[in-house]
Structures are given as C-alpha cells and as structure tokens.
Amino acid sequence: MTAGVLVVAGALLGLGGAIAGALLPKGWRVRAATALIWAACGCEAAAAIHVLAIDRPIVLRSTELLPFTGVTLVLNSLGAFFVLLVVMVAVPATLYGIGYASHGLDTRTAACVFPLFVTTLLLVPTAGSVATFMALWELMALTSLLLVLVDHSASEASRSAGTWYAVLTHVGAATILVAFLILAAHSGGQTFAAIAVHARHLASGVRALVFMLALVGFGSKAGAVPFHVWLPKAHPEAPSPVSALMSGAMVALGVYGIVLVGDDLLGGGPVWWWLVVLVLGGASALFGSLHAASSTDLKRLLAYSTTDNIGLVLLAVGAAGLYDATRHPLLAALSLVSALVLLFNHAAFKGALFLSAGSVQVATGSRDLDRLGGLLRRMPQTGALFLVAAAAISALPPLNGFIGEWLLFQSLLHGAVIGSTAADIAIPLAVAALALTAGLTVVAFVKAVGIGFLGRPRSESADEATEVPRTMRLAVGLLVAVCVVLGVAPTLIFPAVERAVKTALPGLGTRILAHGVDLQVVGLRGMLAPAALAGSLAGAVVGIMVLRRALSRQPTPRVVEAWGCGRQLQTARMQYTATSFAEPVQRVFDDVLRPVQDLDVTHVAESRYVIESVTFANTVDDAIERSLYTPVIRAVRRWGQVARRLQPGSVHRYLAYGLGALVILLVAVAVMG
C-alpha cells in the first residue's frame, strides 16, 4: 500500500506545482514549480520501479473524486515502463525550462499549465478505467494545447498550429472514447480489468471496429501518417521544453494506447489488424524520414523525424501482433521489446535534440537552417551534444539508436522464416522500409548538423551566437548521457522492458533476452556485444590518433584559409544550404514530396537580355495535408456557408422552422404509434 501512497503523492505534488506556478510571484514561480515537479517525478518513478521489481500492479480506487464513475488507478508493469520514460524526459525538460523561462514559460498561465501537463503525462499510464483514462487524456491534450499557444499567442503560425492540433487531437479523443464505450457497454463495467475479461469474447466485427477506432485515435496522438499533420505545425511552435515532452513522451503514450487496447484489453487479434499497423508504420517511417530529409526548419525537421521514429515503433508493434496471431510468442515478445526500446531511445535523443534546437533558437533567434551555420565553434557544448544525439538518432553504433534498430531487424529477420504468407510478404517490405528510413534519417541529420553547426555562419545572428546558460546545457547533457549509456550497456533497461512486455503479452514463461553485458536473444540466433564493440572502437580511435601523431612530422595541423578552388573571396553564400543539400533526395523522391518551385526573373526595363534580379523559392509542403485535409476543410467551409443561410435573422422564418419541426414530429408519432 505504501507504493500506492507514492502514486497519489506524486499526483498531489504535481498539482502543487501547478498551484505554485499560478500563485507565486514571477521570480519564484518557475523554480518552485520545477522543484515540485521533480518531487512528483521522484514519487512516480519510485512507484514504477517498485511495481517493476515486485511485478504486481498497484490498484487504487476512489469513488469520491469523479462523479458517477470514481477514479481507478492501476499501475502495472507496462504502465510503469511508460512512467519511467516520461520521468526520463520530464526531469531534463523542466530543468531546461528554468533557463528557458524568460522565453514564454514564466507567465502565470504557462507556469501553472506546464506542471499540470507533466503530471498528466505521468498519470495517463496509471489510469485503470475508461473514465479515469479519458479524463487524464483530455487534460493532457488541453494542457499541451495551451502550451503550444503560450509562446507567441499572437503569431499566425502558432494560432494555425493550435487549431490543427486541437481538431486532430479531439477527433482522436472522440474515436478513442467511442472505442472504449463499445468495450465498456459489452463488459458491464468500465475498469480495464473488467473489459480485459469480457473483450476477448466479443464478436470479431465489434473487436475489429474497436481496434480500428483506437488505432485512429491513438495513431493521431502518436503522429502516424496520415494523422501526423499537426506534428510539424505544433511541435515547432511550442516552447522547446514542451516540444521535447510532446515529441519524446506524449507521442509515446499514443503507442502505449495502441498496445493497451490491442494487446492488453483485446488480447491480440487476427493477422489483418496487425498488417494495417505494419502498413501504417511503414508509411509513417518513410513519409516522416523523407520530409525530415527535405525540411529546412530545424524543429520541423525534428517533428517529421518523430513521425519517422514512431513509424518504426509501429512496425515493431505490428510485427509483434503478427507473430502473436501466428503463434510465435517468442518472436512477438522480441518485437514488442524492440518497440519499447525504440520508444525509450527515441524519448532520450529526441528530447535532447528538441532541447538543443531550443538553445539554438535562444542563441540565434532562428531555427531556419538556411540562416544558421558555424554554431559548433560558437556554442561548442550545445553543438557537441546535438551531434551525439543526431548520431544516436541516425542509429550509429555505439549509441542507443543502433540497439533499437538492431533489435527490430533481428525480430524481422527471424520473422521472415516463420512460413506465414502474410509475414512472407510483409517482412521483406518492412525491412526495406526500415532501411530506407535509416538512410534518409542519416541524410536529415547530416544536414541538420552539417548545415546548422558547421561551416560559416549564414546570418549575422548566427555569427554572434554565444553559448546558452549552464542549466540548459546540463539538461541536454543528461539526455545525451542516457543515449550513450544505453548504447554501451543496453541491458540496463532490459529487465524493465521484459516485465512490461510480459504484461502486454501474458503467457510467456521464458526470458526474451539474456541479461549480461552482451545481448542475446534467447532461443534465436542473434547476439551483440555492445560494450566490447564500443570499447574496441574507442581503442581503435585512440590507437590511430597516436599513430597519426607518431608518423607525421607535424603534430598539430596548421590553421589556414580553406582552399575553395583558389577563389579570391570565400563567403557564407558559397556554401551548400539546407535546401541545396536536400535537393538530390528531393529530386529522387519528386513524386512523393511534390515540391513547389518558383523561379522569378526580373529584367531591366531597357533590355530583356539584362537581368535585374532572380528569386528562387523551393517549398515542400505536406502532400498528405494538401490532398487529404485541404479538400475536407474546403467542403466543411462550403457546407458551413450553406448552413449560414438557415440563420438569416428573420423571426418569421424561425417560427416557420418551429412549425415545420412540430408537423414532422406529429406525423412521425402518428406513423409509428
């Protein structure tokens, strides 16, 4: 029962943080709220670790809190894993928030809403009933929406982002609610425990409907294609600590929802459900990575890369379901392990990347890569941390991103030989999607680092950039440390991951992975020694550096002007820009990206042979948004205009409406009666 106290205490401390943020004077509120949030994170993390250690859920019930339904909190191992994930991002993000506060987070609203947002993130995975879950889920959506708008509520871009986010998240919440209501109606209770007992015996059509509704709802929160359109709008506009939490933690909770409904509540489903998930994942991974490779706005690039990473996670979740449906529990478990590891890793490096992007924005006032450059010399620590996080997301060994992709590849590799037709077709294509995504991610992040942080500064503000305050660097450093540690010693989180996976896929007796220094997939032939690999790589680097020093006559290089083909003047404009860097990719994938190019040549008045100015614009907007959402929005607008004609303001016509309605009602009653 003491563990239950921890959960409640965490929630109360979080609320305390919100109250402190709302009531305290400006100089105090951010620090006080942050301290309380850390305490809340500590409590929840302790409870989560306790649950994972004893492998028994904590159950808390209160009938007083919510009218009619009461509050049910159940923290099981799956939820505990997600709580730990949220804590891992929330602590650095709030630490970063102290230094970042003057950029919109120290207003009374923001200081109150931010702790509330973190608290809901911590509590969503502990929800144990439909009502509790939906209340927390909606609160999470609302607080994050407020935070998207808090930074520059006057700007057109952030207002538009807010609208998109609000609409999509609420459509998602509606479909989730419908899915849960169908389940609850058939189960005679609204707690997840009751639903899990009854849901397995429902008609297959009903189960499929529930799963698809949940997939749409949670998929829109997770940023899967085609529900991703809010991500590249809302994430760049939110203050950076909020972006980090939204992209690292909130999006992960979307995947939590899919696993919760698909595996925990419905207990798995037929093959075609999971093929849908696989297709959704593959499409998200490819579409996200393509757009990340061609984006020129740093935070937009990161937002698209979130869609890409979630796509990989959904590939893993889909493969897990597929294996489960074809009775390969070990492979299913391995796939789900890789999904959770990918999610945890993504939270670490994406958090670090969003926070450092925030540092860049603070230092230069811009997040347009075409106006940055040379930042590694001006902000050496932020630059180095961004570089490591970028290497991690590009899955370069020996960092954590590589471990996740290796696990995913192993689960797909062994799945290619299980002899089910669906798997035979899906798995090679999933491998291809994983591979192309990995390649495009490298393009995106070589661009982000190379254009943003290397070379010459492309604007005055980039030239004058200076390093950000120490707390902000420390916050990024914490997340980067997680990336490095989990790359060298990934087995540290495996006990927790394994417990979580066994909660979602019960009935698995054996271990999934051997826990030593090395990774070994139990029962399958797959192994990896990350620590030894990292050690030998480090040894080789040091050895070759020593060798280079010993062999060359000049130990340190002479600093000279870049050669640049003997040009007399080297300016920043001669460098490749983010746009030109991405041009080959953009040209190869012309059909998917559909870039809009605009070349405008102005001639002088006297002669059309003399050019006065040339402007060239290259924009890549979201093809899905353009072809899927724009028509819908236009149709809604048009019907809205039609509907307005019903409301001309004439009393006579309103009376006529009343009369008409009454007549129809009477006729209906007469016919039916």
Next chain:
Amino acid sequence: MGSLQLRHVDAGSCNGCEIEIASVFGPVYDAERFGTRLVASPRHADGVLVTGPVTRNMAVPLKKTVEATPQPRVVIAVGDCAHDCGVFRGGYGVVGSVNDVVPVDVSIPGCPPHPTAIIEALRGITRR
C-alpha cells in the same frame, strides 16, 4: 620521392602546353609509370604545374593554390610563357612570369615543350 602528385594551374596559357601535358599522361608517354599523377586539389599535391604567363585574374588564385599545397612542395613552370611570358610579354593583361608571382623550382622551356621534356623534368624530381 618516387611519388609526385601534381595540381595543374592554367595561369593564362594559350592551351598549347595543356595539350602537351595531356599527352604526357596519355597512353604514349604515360608519366604515371614514374609515380606522377594529376590530382584535383592542391591539398593532395606535392607540386603545382603552372602554364602560361600569369594574367591579372589568375595572379591571386595562383598564389593561393601554391600556398594551399602542403610543404615540401615544388612549383614547375611549363613552357616559355611561364618562364618569361613568351609572346605575351608586355601584354596589358599580363602581370609577369610565374617566377614574378611565386618562386619557381623547375622550369621547362619550349613553346610548347615536348612531352619528353616534361617527363624528363618530372623524373628529375621523382628520381625514377
């Protein structure tokens, strides 16, 4: 050295010397068998092969190219123009001979020099 990588700079040549240099590295004379090779960047080179009188536009690039070549390096002036501006002496666009702009180590006379003359000079440097 036995290994000589060259960066070619046309400082204002009439392209006569270029044709000879091309045949030096062609199948007939094949200077590559003596360990010499043309490279794309002066950073990769041990020597700069300069042709033509140095024109105004090429004076600074030539200087920069030679400075960009790591030590130890040689500057080879190919042809009469590179040596003393040849027929272009006194031209309004000509700054001077190569030696007026950068210190020359080896000079190959001729207008244009015969490929064997160029090869001979290169072999003198590589000692092969």
Next chain:
Amino acid sequence: MSTISHVIGTGISSAVQVAVVAVGGPVLVGVMRKVRCRLEGRVGPPVLQPLVDIRKLFRKQRFRPDQATWIFTLAPVMLVATVVVAAAITPLVTTHPALRASSDLFVLVYLLLVGSTLLALAGLDAGTAFGGMGSSRAVTIGALAEPALLVTILALSTTAHSSNLPAIVSAILAHPESVATPQRLFALGALLIVIVAESGRLPVDNPATHLELTMVHEAMILEYAGPDLALVTVGEAMRLTLLLGIFVNLVAPWGVATSTSVSGVVVGLASVVAKVAVVGVFLAVFEVFIAKVRLFRVPELLAGAFVLALLGVVSGLVAK
C-alpha cells in the same frame, strides 16, 4: 587453459585480418589501377605505388581550414578506426575472429556508416561549395543503397537463421549444396552492386576524376592534406578490400579457417587474398568498359539492386 589459448588465437587471427586489410587495401587499389592501365594500353604505375604515396603523405604538412572544427580532424581517424574494428570482427581469414558475438552483417553496415557519416560532416565543415556538394551526394547515394543492402542481408541470413557472419559462413561450409541457390545468387548480385556504390567505384563515382562537378567522394576530401589525407586514402582502400573480402567469403567461403590454428590461418589468409584479388581484377576489367552514369541515374541502378535482393528473398520463399 583452452579458453585462454582460444582468446589468444582469436586475437591473433583478428590482428592478421586487420593487417592484411590494411596492407592489402592499398595494394589492391594498385593492382586494380595496373589492370586498368594495361587494358587502356598504358604501362601504368607500379603495383605498390599507393603504399609509396601513403608513406610520402605522412611526411607532409597538416592543414586545417580556419572555419573547420574538431570534426574535420576526427573524421579520417574515425573512418579508419571503424574499418579496423570491422576487419577485426569479420570472418575473413577465420570463422573465429575476436568479438565473434558482434560479427553481424547489420553491425558491419552500421559500423561502416559511422565513418562515412563523419566524412560527410567533414565535407561540410570547411564551409566551401564543393565539400557540401560531395556530402550531399554521398549521403543521398548511401541512403538509396541502404534498402538493397539490408534486404540482401535478409536474403543471405534466412538460410542460417542468423545475420551473424560466422554463422552464415559456417552454414554454407556445412551445406555446400546450398551455395548456388537462386536466393543466394540474386542476393549476391545485389550485394556486388551495393559494394560498388558504397566504395565509390565506377559506374557510381569515378575515383580518378579531376572535374569537381562530377565528384562525389573526392569532393568531400578536397581540403585534406598530408597525414589526414593518407588516413582517408588508407581508409577507403581498406573499406573496398573489406567489403570485397566479405563478398568473396559469402560467395565461396572455402579456404576460410574454421579454427584459429596456425596452418588454418595461413591457408585462410592465402585463400582470401587470392579470392579478393580475382574479384578486384574482375571489377577493374569491368570498369574499363563502362562510363560513370549520371548522378540521377544512380537511383535506378540501386533500385535494380533492391529488386534483385527482393527477388532473392522471394525465391527463397518459393523454394521452401
């Protein structure tokens, strides 16, 4: 006692592998150049010329462009270090190299990616026009080669039920009848195309070009001089040799030692050198007769490789 001798044996085998790749790499480049020159009707440079060039480069000045950062200095080291580690863990000479656990095709691909990614960053580091151009093209080609590469690995791994290279090689040795299945032939064809693309050879990239606008790999390293350039040159030669070494041991693993005994290692060494030389000469002959394709035709080539790899996987399923 036996475990200690085993550890020493694997360590020595790996050292032999690294040494043969490090020395053999430049020699292989020299051999390929010689073959090309002879077919073009020239005498060509001596076979050991690349080694002479590298020795000379170490005695030259080192430069760092004023805009460049530590990435510029680190990239050549990382390039060589990743290839060294990859050469140490791959079954080139013996199926018992050190770190056998990590000797995974997937690991090797990503290990080599570390070096090329850093080199691409180094291309952007000096802040010049051509460096960026080279990086942009190199990462694009790398990204497009990736699907073909991983699906090839999938096709090659399914017979051994593992992507562990020693396991794959041992599986072929144990079942010689499986050496020429359609699955493997398709996959190996795809792998060869990918190796050509990844090591910057014709028809994807021309390592001998002097025209900046046609460069891919060369454009990224235009700013390197002296010992740094030597490392890049060695790294690239080693990478080509290593990839060809993996290829030949996947095509025909016979000769590779299944233990770490002295005689086995000697035989393994001789066989892998011979096999790589044959494939290298074959590639050089092939290169004489083809021209570099346009940059935007490279995706078609790589798509072809991808389709081959996919055919490999599918034919494996059909055969089952």
